[in-house]
Amino acid sequence: MYNILICDDEKDIRSALRAYLSNELYNIIEAENGAQALKTAETTEIHLALLDIMMPEMDGIEAMAKIREKYNFPILLLTAKSEDTDKIQGLNMGADDYITKPFNPLEVQARVRSQLRRYTNLGGMDKPRTHLVVGGVELDDETKTVTVDGRPIGLTPMEYNILKMLMESPGRVYSSAQIYSHIWNEEAYGSESAVAVHIRHLREKIEINPSEPRYLKVVWGLGYKMEKM
Helix, strand or coil, X not given: CEEEEEECCCHHHHHHHXXXXXXXXXXXXXXXXXXXXXXXXXXXXXXXXXXXXXXXCCCHHHHHHHXXXXXXXXXXXXXXXXXXXXXXXXXXXXXXXXXXXXXXXXXXXXXXXXXXXXXXXXXXXXXXXXXXXXXXXXXXXXXXXXXECCEEECCCHHHHHHHHHHHHCCCCCECHHHHHHHHHCCCCCCCHHHHHHHHHXXXXXXXXXXXXXXXEEEECCCEEEECCC
16 A cells, blocks of 8 residues: 655645545545645655645745655645746756646546656565564465464454554554554544554454563554564
8 A cells, every 4th residue: 555645735635636546555644734744754654745835834845855855755746837937946856746736637646656656666665565474473465364373363354454554564653543544544533442442352363362462562652563573
């Protein structure tokens, strides 16, 4: 799954882009300004970003310049027809492409696919792994099966997706909000209880002693992680 960051101060535009790009391959993350976009890039693995040029607090050009200091994922600028000078400046400073408002949905989809394909083919990101192993826990994403010490485990789709997310980055701590946004693909309001319930069920299925988990650990005040083995 690709994490797509949409950054625009207009909620209607973010909603439209989310609708254009919503599918099983894209996890959409939203930001209202460049400062939020930069913070998101620092805390979440982003595979492509769409940044509006004209935004309060930190505009798209400044945000892109700061992102480019650390990250090489594709950046598409969202521009108005009258912003030709900003387009040129943006391309010179590291933008990969731009999309002009008002958007053509098919063009948005095509440009995003093209940039992700190029990014993947050039080795900018690792291709998704289909077989994950952490200690005695094995997840096969092609057959959608999970085993613990060779024993098949039956998981619900939500449990499976949470486990896969944590197993892809052993040792990394994810907050409840990050897990909820990634798995449910929506804003993480009041997400803590929903995530906690699924984590508890996962522990009951994969841990020998759920009260003293070996794999699924709580990092108090921060979130959850899959322990490295």
